[in-house]
Structures are given as structure tokens and as C-alpha cells.
Amino acid sequence: MPEPVAAGSGKGYNQGHEARVTQRVAVLVVDDEEEFCRWLSKDFERRGYACATALDSKAALGVLSAGRVDVMLLDIALRSESGLELLKKARRDHPGVQVIMLTGNGTVRTAIEAMKQGACDYLAKPVDLAELCQAVERAGGEARMRRENDLLRREIERRDRxxxxxxxxxxxxxxxxxxxxxxxxxxxxxxxxxxxxxxxxxxxxxxxxxxxxxxxxxxxxxxxxxxxxxxxxxxxxxxxxxxxxxxxxxxxxxxxxxxxxxxxxxxxxxxxxxxxxxxxxxxxxxxxxxxxxxxxxxxxxxxxxxxxxxxxxxxxxxxxxxxxxxxxxxxxxxPLRERLDDVPLLAEHFLDKFHALGTRGRKAMSPQAMEALMRYPWPGNVRELENVVERAVIMAEGPRIEPSLLCLPGASSCAAVPFETATLAEVEKAHVLAVLARAGGNRAKAASMLAISVRTLYNRLREYGLD
Ligand SMILES: Nc1ncnc2c1ncn2[C@@H]1O[C@H](COP(=O)(O)OP(=O)(O)OP(=O)(O)O)[C@@H](O)[C@H]1O
Ligand SMILES: [Mg+2]
The missing domain is CATH 3.40.50.300 (P-loop containing nucleotide triphosphate hydrolases)
Structure with a gap:
């Protein structure tokens, strides 16, 4: 098999971040007055900003999703839709964008509302150009700093993937x-x-x-x-x-x-x-x-x-x-059967994972259970092991998982839910608990996944002695 070539064939990607971080500030002007947009964008370009304009919120959202915008200047009174609506959407889908609101006379209350919704600044129209540029400079600096932090954080997160x-x-x-x-x-x-x-x-x-x-x-x-x-x-x-x-x-x-x-x-x-x-x-x-x-x-x-x-x-x-x-x-x-020695490590890994997802104490495999796991041929490989551990964690009442809880096919007994002989109530309990674990212990989410009310879920958990 040919060995891959070493780093660097990803043309230009390696220098990606520096390039991205030092790029000039990108401003988006959203205003339904075409003349105003043109005037501002000309001025911004002259000052070294990259500038795009949009006459309505639909166009603005298009620009936001298409590319990198640092600062959005947004007129609060757009014809088609309130600027506040657009502000909300922008904050939700593009949280890195700093928004400066432009308000007309007598809309101070809306301006306050805008700040509450996450706008970083607001200026009254007619705008004072020098003041506006200062605000854009500030917001651009903030956006750039956030972007750098974001990159650093991702850099740290990805270490040792x-x-x-x-x-x-x-x-x-x-x-x-x-x-x-x-x-x-x-x-x-x-x-x-x-x-x-x-x-x-x-x-x-x-x-x-x-x-x-x-x-x-x-x-x-x-x-x-x-x-x-x-x-x-x-x-x-x-x-x-x-x-x-x-x-x-x-x-x-x-x-x-x-x-x-x-x-x-x-x-x-x-x-x-x-x-x-x-x-x-x-x-x-x-x-x-x-x-x-x-x-x-x-x-x-x-x-x-x-x-x-x-x-x-x-x-x-x-x-x-x-x-x-x-x-x-x-x-x-x-396949997992060729490396059964790894089974304990993987089992511990999944015990940690399902512990982190759930709300109850961490479970441990009994030595006998671990042995049973290492004897099983795992036709479904790691995914099957993951499922077996998940089910056992859900079904275990105490801190230890015994072999009978693993329900491995071919094992002599299976105490968890022997489905052929289980009562409806037992199957229901197993299902409810599995969904709850999948919802990370969040009861509202679990209830909605089960299509029952939260109160019904609470009642069930109380019946199981788990509230
Ligand atoms: N070595 C491993 N360490 C940790 N988790 C693993 C490991 N191998 C597999 N998993 C987990 O097992 C599950 C199945 O893995 P994945 O979906 O990558 O398998 P697959 O080979 O794509 O399966 P399929 O052929 O069925 O699509 C996933 O939850 C994955 O995170
Ligand atoms: Mg796959």
C-alpha cells in the first residue's frame, strides 16, 4: 500500500488561520435606503473595511450565511420586517457577528430592546460618521478577538483526537x-x-x-x-x-x-x-x-x-x-474478536460515557461480568459492546454490573429483561429508562421523546422507585 505524502498537500490550508485572523474588518450595512447604503459603503471601503450592503432582511441573511461578517449595521426600521426580528435571527444563527443598531428619532425604547437582544451598540440617525466609524472599529476589534479565541479553543479541543x-x-x-x-x-x-x-x-x-x-x-x-x-x-x-x-x-x-x-x-x-x-x-x-x-x-x-x-x-x-x-x-x-484484550478498556470507556450522560452513580463491571465480556465473540463489534454496556447501566440497580445484566446471547441466564417472558410493565420500564439515559437525564426531553407528558414520566419514575 502506498504511504501517503507528508503534510502540506492541503494547499494553503495550513496558513488558514493567520490569514483569517488578520483579514480586514468586514461590515454589512442593512438599510432600506439605497442611497444611504451606497454612501456608507463607499466611505467604509475608503477606510479599508470590506463592506457589503443589503436592502432587506432576506438579503442580509443571505450575506450572513454566505460569508464572514464581523459587524452588521442594522436599521431598526426596515420596511419589510422589523430590524429587531433580523437582530434576533442573526444573534441565533451567527452569534459571532457584532450588531450595531441604527435608530431613528424617538425610538430609544426600541434601542434598549435591541441592546437586550444582544446588539453591541446603537447610534441615532442621522449618523455622525466619525462616531459611527469609532463604533465599527470597536465592534470589529471585539469580533476579531472572539474569532481568535474561538480558533484557540478549537485548537485545544482537537488536540489528541x-x-x-x-x-x-x-x-x-x-x-x-x-x-x-x-x-x-x-x-x-x-x-x-x-x-x-x-x-x-x-x-x-x-x-x-x-x-x-x-x-x-x-x-x-x-x-x-x-x-x-x-x-x-x-x-x-x-x-x-x-x-x-x-x-x-x-x-x-x-x-x-x-x-x-x-x-x-x-x-x-x-x-x-x-x-x-x-x-x-x-x-x-x-x-x-x-x-x-x-x-x-x-x-x-x-x-x-x-x-x-x-x-x-x-x-x-x-x-x-x-x-x-x-x-x-x-x-x-x-474486528473486536481479534483484540479481545481491548474489551475491558472499551467497557470502561463506555461506562464513563453513559455515566456522564445519566444522572445516577457510576457503575462498575464485576470481575465475572468483565470475564464474560472477554469471552464473547462480538459479531456486532464495538457498537454491540457499547449497546450491551448501555443496557446494563440502565438496568443495574446497584453500583455493580453482574454477568446476568449483560444479556449476552448464548449466556445461560439473563436477569435484566428476558424479553420472551417479560411482562409489559418490565419492557416498558426498560424502554423508559433507556430513553431517559439517551436524553442525558433530561426529563422534559425524555417525555417528549416518549410522547408522554412530563407528569406521566414523573409518575412512572416514582412507580419504579426512581424519582
Ligand atoms: N475504538 C473505539 N473507541 C471508542 N469508541 C468506538 C471505537 N470503535 C467504535 N466506537 C464506537 O462504536 C460505535 C460504532 O462505530 P462506527 O459507527 O464508527 O462503526 P462503523 O464501522 O461505521 O459501523 P457500520 O459498518 O455499522 O456503519 C460508535 O458509537 C463509535 O463511537
Ligand atoms: Mg458506519
């Missing part, structure tokens, strides 16, 4: 080593392994550690969608390209341009789609469904498969040339 892939077996060390190399390169990666071995986790780690980490990680399961839908999801479609294509929609390929596209279960892709992906990987070119233009793109492709692609090639279901495109780096994730 590969440790998330738990295990000490040499085959797991090898997975981490290859993933690390793959993250530094920009070449396609193929992650193979049985179901539940952690292929998607590996793909996400590679993205999170790669120079593209500020771009998006977009996953699509090629086995879950039929051909035409898969192609429209991947490549996007033009308006009217098929019956319910009411409007243009960009595809994942396009959205992952500076990020990573994760093609899960690539072995299930139809021959026609395979040809299109091959073209994308070969030349970076693709076409939207119903489109006539060839578009170019440089998204990174990580694929996964639990099928034997060599066998699929031999029966003509998978293209050999595509395999050599997607597997520039191949990472084989070993």
Missing part, C-alpha cells in the same frame, strides 16, 4: 498511526472493516485532524439511497431537473469543497454513480443532476466499506479503477 479511538492492541495502534498520516495528507482514504468496528469514527478523526478541519464533514450512506436520489444528494440538482425538484439544491460534493466527503458503504454504489465519482476523483469535475455545466471541486473523499471490494470487483459489481482511486491510503479496522 486520535485518543478517542480507544484500544492498545497493536492493530489499533496501527489504525491510529495510519489515520494520523492520512490526516496530514489530502489523498483519498478507504476505511475497511466489519460492521460496528468504528469506521465512521476513524473517518471523523481524520477530518478533525486534517488541515480541512475548519471545513465541513459531510457523510452519506451509499447503501441507504437509491441511485437517482444518491446522485442528487451527492452532486446537487438544478431547478426542475425532476418532478419534485422545485428549486436548485447544492450537493454534498459542493458543500464539502473545503472539507471532507465521507462515502459510507461505497461498495453499494451503482455502476453509473461509480463512474461519476471516478470522474470527480480523476479530474475534480462533476455535473449537477439536470445540469449541463461541468463544475470543479476539490473536496477530499474518505470512503468506508464493510464489503470485500476485491470480491465485488471479481463479479463486476465494483470498478477496479475506482478502487485504486479511493484506496490511496487503506485503513483496516480490526
Amino acid at each position: 486520535f485518543q478517542e479511538f480507544v484500544g492498545r492492541h497493536p492493530s489499533v495502534e496501527e489504525v491510529r498511526r495510519l489515520a494520523r498520516k492520512a490526516a496530514a495528507a489530502d489523498s483519498p482514504v478507504l476505511v475497511c472493516g466489519e460492521t460496528g468496528t468504528g469506521k465512521e469514527l476513524v473517518a471523523r478523526m481524520i477530518h478533525a485532524e486534517s488541515p480541512r478541519r475548519h471545513g465541513r464533514f459531510l457523510a452519506i450512506n451509499c447503501a441507504a439511497l437509491q441511485e437517482s436520489l444518491l446522485e442528487s444528494e451527492l452532486f446537487g440538482h438544478e431547478k426542475g431537473s425532476f418532478t419534485d425538484a422545485g428549486r436548485f439544491k447544492p450537493g454534498l460534493v459542493e458543500l464539502a469543497d473545503d472539507g471532507t466527503l465521507f462515502l459510507d458503504e461505497i461498495g453499494s454504489m451503482s455502476p453509473a454513480t461509480q463512474a461519476k465519482i471516478l470522474r470527480l476523483l480523476d479530474s475534480g469535475e462533476y455535473r449537477r443532476v439536470g445540469g449541463v455545466d461541468d463544475l470543479r471541486n476539490s473536496s477530499r473523499v474518505v470512503s468506508a466499506t464493510n464489503q470485500d471490494l476485491a470480491a465485488a470487483i471479481s463479479v463486476g459489481r465494483f470498478r477496479e479503477d475506482l478502487l485504486y482511486r479511493v484506496n490511496v491510503v487503506t485503513i483496516r479496522v480490526p
